Amino acid sequence: MKETSCKDCGLIIEIEHFDMTHQYSCPRCQSIFYRPGESFDLVLVMALSAFLFFIPTLFLPILTLTIMGQSHSVTLLEAVLFFFHDGYYVIAIIASSVGVFIPLVMLFLIMSLIIPAKIGRPIKKLKKLFLYYEHLAPWSMAEVYLISIFVAIVKLAGMATLKLDAGLYLFVFFLLSYYVTVSWFNAEDLWNHYDEMED
Amino acid sequence: MRKIYGITMMKWKTDISEGRVLCLSCEELHSLGDNECQRCGAEIYQRKPSSIAQTWGYVIAATLFLIPANLMPMMVVTSLGSDEGSTIMEGVIYFLSHKDYGLGLIIFIASVAVPVFKLSVVYYLLLIVHLKQREKALLGLKLFHIIHIIGKWSMLDIFVVALMVSMVQFQGLATIQTGAAAISFCAAVIFTIIATEKFDPRLMFDN
Numbered sequence: 563m564k565e566t567s568c569k570d571c572g573l574i575i576e577i578e579h580f581d582m583t584h585q586y587s588c589p590r591c592q593s594i595f596y597r598p599g600e601s602f603d604l605v606l607v608m609a610l611s612a613f614l615f616f617i618p619t620l621f622l623p624i625l626t627l628t629i630m631g632q633s634h635s636v637t638l639l640e641a642v643l644f645f646f647h648d649g650y651y652v653i654a655i656i657a658s659s660v661g662v663f664i665p666l667v668m669l670f671l672i673m674s675l676i677i678p679a680k681i682g683r684p685i686k687k688l689k690k691l692f693l694y695y696e697h698l699a700p701w702s703m704a705e706v707y708l709i710s711i712f713v714a715i716v717k718l719a720g721m722a723t724l725k726l727d728a729g730l731y732l733f734v735f736f737l738l739s740y741y742v743t744v745s746w747f748n749a750e751d752l753w754n755h756y757d758e759m760e761d
Numbered sequence: 762m763r764k765i766y767g768i769t770m771m772k773w774k775t776d777i778s779e780g781r782v783l784c785l786s787c788e789e790l791h792s793l794g795d796n797e798c799q800r801c802g803a804e805i806y807q808r809k810p811s812s813i814a815q816t817w818g819y820v821i822a823a824t825l826f827l828i829p830a831n832l833m834p835m836m837v838v839t840s841l842g843s844d845e846g847s848t849i850m851e852g853v854i855y856f857l858s859h860k861d862y863g864l865g866l867i868i869f870i871a872s873v874a875v876p877v878f879k880l881s882v883v884y885y886l887l888l889i890v891h892l893k894q895r896e897k898a899l900l901g902l903k904l905f906h907i908i909h910i911i912g913k914w915s916m917l918d919i920f921v922v923a924l925m926v927s928m929v930q931f932q933g934l935a936t937i938q939t940g941a942a943a944i945s946f947c948a949a950v951i952f953t954i955i956a957t958e959k960f961d962p963r964l965m966f967d968n
Contacts, residue, residue: 591898591966689801711920
């Protein structure tokens with residue numbers, strides 16, 4: 563027996579036998595209030611692979627540009643640092659945090675939420691991490707960043723000769739596996755998991 | 762008893778009528794009077810505090826920022842000494858004139874159509890609450906879900922400009938700089954996202 567209330571219209575909903583593998587929607591406003599996530603093991607594997615994709619991108623060049631015989635290759639770290647050279651701090655901070663820092667922090671938070679749940683540690687210490695996760699979740703925009711990489715490459719191709727390097731492919735894989743991790747992870751399941759453990 | 766679409770229905774049981782409080786972080790139901798969720802430790806309230814006032818504030822700020830964002834150059838390309846600024850619409854026209862209809866359309870939708878649509882929806886939602894239009898609540902909620910999903914896509918153009926600025930760094934030959942529109946556009950998008958976060962859709966159903 564699970565009692566909850568619809569986030570979107572406030573209706574009180576009683577579910578006789580709550581099943582974590584089913585999707586539930588509100589009888590009054592039809593909005594989905596529970597969507598099952600993938601198993602924690604799968605999420606953990608995806609999060610770890612995202613980390614593995616990220617480490618080499620720091621050192622490998624992401625692309626080489628040639629304008630009038632002069633070529634120049636950029637690594638991700640250089641690109642992020644270059645943001646801060648020109649004094650466009652606001653844009654620089656937003657673009658680099660959405661593309662790099664928020665994904666890394668989110669992956670770290672997801673892993674540190676799942677691993678204790680798997681080994682059955684108490685929740686008390688996890689409350690803070692969970693709240694950080696909830697506050698950060700709306701700012702996770704990896705899918706938008708992926709498309710903007712594609713658009714930027716098409717735009718640059720019109721101005722200079724471009725050679726895409728290994729770092730860019732790895733970075734795209736990093737964003738993709740991060741996106742999969744976030745969409746598979748259902749933070750609410752964490753609490754259902756602990757509730758089931760108590761029963 | 763209330764009338765919806767001419768049909769008399771039983772009054773629904775809601776969190777307000779039953780005196781319950783829902784935690785928006787972990788979705789645990791509490792009784793009235795608690796200030797903190799016992800399960801996850803988040804602050805809890807029946808309706809988001811000063812939701813309508815905050816939504817108005819952010820949505821008006823976003824509208825004001827959208828004006829310079831569309832009139833000023835988004836990015837300035839300097840190549841061999843000549844400066845060339847381009848606004849959002851000029852960027853769209855660039856892709857259309859180069860027969861890149863797909864990309865032109867994506868940028869037009871993401872940076873012109875979507876921000877305007879989102880702001881109009883937020884104004885509409887606020888009017889539903891203010892004018893107590895209970896029968897419009899279901900439509901309002903659908904629109905609210907839509908702007909929630911497409912909200913972040915307006916950041917697309919900002920990221921494109923930022924990526925290009927960081928990748929093209931030829932001293933003397935060619936540089937790309939962000940224009941004045943980039944920051945105002947960024948502010949408009951972020952304020953719209955905050956406005957939708959602050960809006961509590963349950964207020965539409967309470968009337």
